[in-house]
Amino acid sequence: MSVMLLIEQVLNGLQYGVMLFLMAAGLTLVFGVMGLINLAHGSLYMVGAFACAGVAAATGSFWLGLAASLAAAAAAGALVEVAVIRRLYDRDHLDQVLATFALILVFSEGTRWLFGSFPLYLSVPEVLSGAVTLPGGIEYSLYRLAIIVAGFAVAAGLFWLIGRTRLGVRIRAGESDREMIAALGVDIRKLYTVVFALGAALAGLAGALVGTIQSVQVGMGEPVLILAFVVIVIGGIGSIKGALVGALLVGMTDTLGKVLLPVAFGTVMDASDATAIGSALASMLIYILMAGVLIYRPQGLFGEAH
Amino acid sequence: MLRESWINAVLLAALVAVPLWALAAGEPFVITLATKVAIFALAGVGLNLALGLGGLISFGHAAFFGLGGYVAGILAWHEANAMPVTTLPFTIEGTNEMLAIWPVAMLVAGLAAALIGALSLRTSGVYFIMVTLAFAQMLYYFAISWPAYGGEDGLSFYVRNTFPGANTFDPIQFFAICLVLLAGALALSWAIRRSRFGLALMGARQNAQRVVSLGIRPFGIRLTAFVISGMITGLAGALYADLNRFVSPQMLSWHMSGEIMIFVILGGVGRLYGPIAGAGLFILLEHLLGGVSEYWQALLGLLLLVVVLFARGGLIGVLSKEARDG
Numbered sequence: 141m142s143v144m145l146l147i148e149q150v151l152n153g154l155q156y157g158v159m160l161f162l163m164a165a166g167l168t169l170v171f172g173v174m175g176l177i178n179l180a181h182g183s184l185y186m187v188g189a190f191a192c193a194g195v196a197a198a199t200g201s202f203w204l205g206l207a208a209s210l211a212a213a214a215a216a217g218a219l220v221e222v223a224v225i226r227r228l229y230d231r232d233h234l235d236q237v238l239a240t241f242a243l244i245l246v247f248s249e250g251t252r253w254l255f256g257s258f259p260l261y262l263s264v265p266e267v268l269s270g271a272v273t274l275p276g277g278i279e280y281s282l283y284r285l286a287i288i289v290a291g292f293a294v295a296a297g298l299f300w301l302i303g304r305t306r307l308g309v310r311i312r313a314g315e316s317d318r319e320m321i322a323a324l325g326v327d328i329r330k331l332y333t334v335v336f337a338l339g340a341a342l343a344g345l346a347g348a349l350v351g352t353i354q355s356v357q358v359g360m361g362e363p364v365l366i367l368a369f370v371v372i373v374i375g376g377i378g379s380i381k382g383a384l385v386g387a388l389l390v391g392m393t394d395t396l397g398k399v400l401l402p403v404a405f406g407t408v409m410d411a412s413d414a415t416a417i418g419s420a421l422a423s424m425l426i427y428i429l430m431a432g433v434l435i436y437r438p439q440g441l442f443g444e445a446h
Numbered sequence: 447m448l449r450e451s452w453i454n455a456v457l458l459a460a461l462v463a464v465p466l467w468a469l470a471a472g473e474p475f476v477i478t479l480a481t482k483v484a485i486f487a488l489a490g491v492g493l494n495l496a497l498g499l500g501g502l503i504s505f506g507h508a509a510f511f512g513l514g515g516y517v518a519g520i521l522a523w524h525e526a527n528a529m530p531v532t533t534l535p536f537t538i539e540g541t542n543e544m545l546a547i548w549p550v551a552m553l554v555a556g557l558a559a560a561l562i563g564a565l566s567l568r569t570s571g572v573y574f575i576m577v578t579l580a581f582a583q584m585l586y587y588f589a590i591s592w593p594a595y596g597g598e599d600g601l602s603f604y605v606r607n608t609f610p611g612a613n614t615f616d617p618i619q620f621f622a623i624c625l626v627l628l629a630g631a632l633a634l635s636w637a638i639r640r641s642r643f644g645l646a647l648m649g650a651r652q653n654a655q656r657v658v659s660l661g662i663r664p665f666g667i668r669l670t671a672f673v674i675s676g677m678i679t680g681l682a683g684a685l686y687a688d689l690n691r692f693v694s695p696q697m698l699s700w701h702m703s704g705e706i707m708i709f710v711i712l713g714g715v716g717r718l719y720g721p722i723a724g725a726g727l728f729i730l731l732e733h734l735l736g737g738v739s740e741y742w743q744a745l746l747g748l749l750l751l752v753v754v755l756f757a758r759g760g761l762i763g764v765l766s767k768e769a770r771d772g
Contacts, residue, residue: 177572227755233572234503238711239754241704245747253741366583366700369576377572420591427584431565434577438568 144278149399150392155284157391158291162346163368164375164383165298166339172378173314173335174229179240180220181343181368182361183247188213188344189351189360190251193260202265206348213344214337221336226329244362252358259355262348287349294342295384302380311335315378367394370426374433376443385441390426397422450766454719461487461625461722469618477617478689479733483725484624485685490709490721491631492678497707498716499635499644500671501651505575506562506582507706510676512589512698513558514551514683519693520595521547522603542607544614544623547684555680556673558585563672567665582703589695600694607688614688624685628722631678636718638674647671679706712753714760723761 167181191212196205220243228236268283302308310331313321322328347361354360371390375382402418409417433441461480468476489511496502524531524540531538541547566577590598606614614620638644649657650664657664687693696702705728713724731749735742757764 171572177575224751224755233575234497234711234715235754235758237503237505237575238707239751241707242747242750242754245743245750249741249744249747253744362700366579370580373569373573373576373580416593420588423587423591424584427580430577430580434565434568438573440573 144276145399147276147278148280149395151280151284151288153392153395154388155288155291155391156395157388158288158295159346159350159387160364160367160371160391161291161295161384161387162342162349163364164371164387165295165380166342167365167368168372168375168378168380168383169311170336170339171372173311174332176225176228177233177236177240178225178339179237179365180243180247181339182365183244184213184217184340184343185347185361185364186247186251186358187216188347189262189356190255190260190347191344192348192351193262193356194255196262197260202262202352205262206345209344209348210341213347214341216344217340218333218337220340221333225336226332229332248358255358257358259357260351261355262352264352283352290349294345298342298380307334367426370430373440374430376440378444379440379442382440382442389429393429394422394426397425401425450717450719450762453723453762453765457719457722457726461726465618465621474617477621479729481617481621481624481689482686483722483729484621484628485682485689486706486709486725486728487722488624488628488631488685489679489682489706490713490725491628491635492675492680492682493706494675494710494716494721495635495638495678496672496675497710498720499639499651500647500668500675502567502668502672503575504566504578504672504675505700505703505707506566506578506580507676507679508698508700508702509562509578509582509585510555510559510679511683511686511702511706512585512693512695513555514680514685515687515693515697516589516595516601516683517551517554517680518547518607518684518687519601519603521550522605522607523595523601526603526605542605544607544609544684544688547607548681551680551684552677555683556677559673559676559680560669563669563676567668567672579700579703582698583700586695586698586700589698596694598695600692600696602692604691606691620689624689627681627685631681632718634674634678639718643667643670708750712750712760714762717760717762720760720762727761 163181163185166184167178170176170178170181188209192202192205192209194205195208196202199205224239224243228239264283268286270282271279272282272285274280300308302311310321310326313326314328314331314335318328343361346364350364351360367390371386372383373386374389375384375386398419401422402415405414405418408414437443461483465477465480468474468480489507492510493504493507496504496507520531521540522542525542526540529540531540562578562581566574566581569577589595595601606620608614609623612619612623614623638647646657646662646667649660650662650667654664683697686697709721709724709728711724712727713720713722731746732742735745739745753760
């Protein structure tokens with residue numbers, strides 16, 4: 141395996157990790173602030189992707205589609221929060237799991253009803269199509285590079301929002317003591333809606349960005365959702381920093397495992413067996429990583445002991 | 447209102463009477479539906495031990511359901527192709543005897559539950575939900591990418607496995623086998639509720655600290671419950687594979703985990719007969735709503751939302767207006 145190919149795969153891993161971060165950030169924020177486990181987060185990712193594909197197809201502009209994905213996912217998030225999620229904060233996790241599982245059924249079938257079962261395709265905008273030559277002579281897709289940059293920019297923006305703004309102060313205060321900040325005059329219900337919509341918008345953005353690489357279809361959010369769970373279990377639930385580290389770890393492990401394991405097995409057995417065993421093992425690798433983290437630190441890398 | 451024991455009696459009577467009526471009326475499809483209810487209820491009885499008694503919200507019971515199914519499928523496939531499952535370190539032949547398949551299915555599911563449980567029980571609360579889900583997904587992706595037994599397409603075996611003295615191809619006879627196993631599992635969970643072990647398990651759910659102060663370590667109790675729970679669900683998986691004569695990674699998917707959870711919760715968490723009510727209601731809805739609209743799952747989702755938000759305690763809870771026992 142050449143170094144060039146390896147570097148390309150590392151970049152792919154980075155791009156995958158950044159996507160997972162956009163998903164995991166909303167999930168972990170909602171859990172940290174409201175104590176809610178939201179399975180329907182993957183549906184918001186799907187809403188974002190469909191909104192982007194729909195608007196891009198109607199107007200011909202990817203950028204309008206991207207804006208629409210943010211708006212649609214945030215609106216869907218706010219709507220769901222007000223109609224359903226709000227009633228679940230005081231319930232136990234079992235009720236939350238079940239109600240948000242029910243929301244997935246509603247979202248998936250609703251989308252199928254609106255858009256049909258056939259996948260939609262989004263094309264890469266003109267400006268970002270093609271490849272760039274990186275230092276060292278590596279050709280890499282400009283679009284994927286743009287996703288990596290955009291992902292890190294969003295991450296930086298999120299850290300700034302949480303750490304440096306008034307809204308961030310309220311969010312962090314809400315995490316530690318919701319009665320206290322309600323007593324101090326913060327409208328906690330509105331704050332929760334805002335946080336939920338923010339997480340939803342991030343998921344919608346991820347959906348729109350990935351929709352260009354993969355196809356846009358019903359059920360696309362579910363595999364990503366489960367990976368996002370793995371990410372926040374590794375990183376520690378409620379921690380944005382943990383979500384970033386976990387996402388990059390998972391993205392790298394998964395991408396590199398799928399490339400390297402078959403090659404590694406190929407050195408000791410014949411090619412077809414090596415591909416079969418290598419790829420089967422590679423698909424389990426991130427879960428093995430998660431199990432390892434759990435043995436070492438059950439509360440996750442950046443989680444607080446509970 | 448109605449007493450819970452009366453509701454239970456009616457449920458069981460209905461589960462027996464409907465297939466008998468179908469037999470008399472010549473409706474084999476209804477018998478198959480009833481068989482599905484019995485098998486799903488069995489899977490639910492398994493989960494109910496962990497979820498209802500132990501308070502362990504496992505979102506990964508599809509792992510055990512699917513493993514049981516794959517054991518049945520793989521053994522039957524090897525028997526049909528006259529190939530041993532393995533020759534190293536010693537020869538294991540395939541089989542199509544249900545009596546041989548069931549213990550293997552339960553053993554494999556139990557081992558998996560011991561491993562998954564030992565790791566997952568290091569965590570609690572929302573972590574436990576996600577971790578059990580993640581481990582089930584791990585098996586799901588493994589089944590998809592492992593080509594030997596059909597990979598993503600699944601594995602068909604054309605002949606239903608045999609049971610001594612019965613014709614398993616006759617729907618009513620296969621139903622009877624499933625029903626007897628369901629009754630056995632119900633009796634077991636009834637006995638567990640009344641045992642010291644069951645009391646400790648319920649105590650650990652209600653107040654773990656008190657149980658610790660009595661000198662009982664919750665970890666061992668919970669792990670044992672999780673393993674028994676996985677074994678029962680694994681047995682249900684083996685039966686489900688036999689019902690369809692087909693296994694696929696779908697049986698391991700998280701939708702399956704969600705559905706098993708729905709059986710338990712629709713019926714009423716922690717109630718002995720809850721899974722029967724839940725599975726029955728689910729199959730009935732699937733059948734009725736499926737006739738109304740192609741998008742019946744959206745209706746199911748809305749209904750589920752209403753149950754979670756407004757009808758806590760599930761079907762039996764609503765009918766009996768009693769707080770759950772245990």
